[in-house]
Amino acid sequence: MITIEEHLAGILQATHRLPSVPCGLADAQGLVLAANVTSRWPVPLFDNSAMDGYAVRSEDATAGAILTVVADVAAGSDEDPAIGPGEAVRIMTGAAIPSDADAVVPLEQTDLGTAIRAEAPERITVLVAPAPGAHIRRRGQDASAGAVSVASGARLGPWQLSAIASAGIEQVTVHRAPRVAIISTGSELIAPSGTPRRGQIPESNSVLLSAAVREAGAIITSAATVADDPPALRRALDATDADVVILSGGASVGAFDVVKAVLGEERGVRFSQVAMQPGKPQGFGVLDEGMLAFCLPGNPVSVAASFEVFVRPALRQMAGFAVIDRPRVIRTAGAAWTSPKGRVQILPAVFDDEIVRPATSGGSGSHLVTSLAAATAFAVIPAETVRVEEGEPVTVMVLA
Incomplete structure (x- = not known):
């Protein structure tokens, strides 16, 4: 491995x-x-008002001062009315500050308050004196x-x-966002809405991968399901136009592992046993047309773990992201569980500000797809660990 x-x-x-x-x-x-x-x-492009209120000369706008309102300036207006001693201009948020003003008195700091008025009042009484520059957004301040x-x-x-x-x-x-094609393989797969016969199961990997690819910032060009039939897989690959193709299923050592047979023997994809659980059988290569090919296991939890560990970082690197990995935090194990010796365990988990625990009581089996619905993270357990004890620190890959 x-x-x-x-x-x-x-x-x-x-x-x-x-x-x-x-x-x-x-x-x-x-x-x-x-x-x-x-x-x-x-x-901002120009000095403008941060409040609905009155543009004033701060030297005149002392507490209790009565000011005559001489003009009205709305947002978007190019008017620049003069303001003399004892005068004010009603002004709206975002409107250009008159050249003679050096402060704005908000509506609520006048005797008239915030009552809506179609026309500017004749005069106002200032209740709170503004400091010079109050409630003015200066040109170029941002x-x-x-x-x-x-x-x-x-x-x-x-x-x-x-x-x-x-x-x-x-x-x-x-x-440019990566363009991704998805191919789920397996003669046992039927549409989720179908009624399975003995030995058949609903196909969910293309749904999982399509959503994960979009969440990673890439674009889906196609999603197909192909039976365990080499000619059918060859036809599907030949019809694929994408930067990346992700295949699920048929990557292990079974007699009917069609992905490994077609891509490994005919198209130069390297298949490896990776020291992780789930997700041990993996394949990766660059096809003749430059398309990256990811060959993932078939069980849904294996697909999810493989995508997060291998595919997502690659997609984000292609898309230009500076950070390609999920954030990781340390939490305390809220329960005890076992981990396979010699392989890194990628366990669907839930966590909060203090603890992490398995998403279900069923362990880390690659077939436990229901655990994915509850999971908000993967607990990442080192290969040398065979048992996680309650209270021990655990590395958590945050998914949400």
Whole structure:
């Protein structure tokens, strides 16, 4: 057997970051920025009001002062009304501050309060004197023109996209998301809605892998189920157009392990026994067309563990993510359980701020698919450990 680290190192060595491409903001969510975005303008663009209220000269706006309201400035207005001694201008949040004003008195700090008024009042009484500069957002306070708004390597979520738009940019350069095809193999597999005969089971691996691939930031190009039939698998592979193909099932040493027969003997994929449980039989290679091929075991927990340990890091590396691994934390075992000697145990688990425990009482069997529904993490137990005792520290791979 080889170690998890050895198998993963071979995968990552063959995995390259995908080319960068231009992308509009509407299509960029979840992608990784490939070049710095610099602001075209200062942010904010101009001095503006942080509150609905009254723009004033702070020297006039003492507590109890009665000010005459001489103008009304809405957000988007280009007006710059003059403000003389004893005067004020009603102003809305985001509106440009009149040049003569140096503070804003919020509505609630006047005698008229926050009652909605279609027209500006004739006068106000100031209840709380504002300090100079109060409630004014200054030009360039957030970022100056030419400053980096969002740095290369950032994952583009709602906040990053908003910052880019605020910088006056509508198109960015991003790393292309990996395109992934999924093939589940097995003559025993039927559609989840079907009625299984003796020896048949609902096919769930393509559902699991499709969701996991999307969550990792990649795109599904196709998902198919193929019987244990070499010609059928060859046809499915020949029809696959993707950066990555993930196959589940048929990767072990059984007489009908079609994936190993077709990909190992004909297409140069290397199959290995990896010192982990579940997920011992693994295959990986680069096909002639440059497509990465991951050959995973068939049992759902094995598929989930294999994806998290091997496939997800590769997809994230291809997509340009700086961090490709799940976060890991240390928690105290909330129960005792056994672990296979000589193999790293990847156990579906639940955890909180203090403890971790198995997701089910059934152990770490690769067939225990129900445990995946309850799991929020994998407990990662070293190969030399044969029993985890309650109260011992445990490494936890956080999934959610």
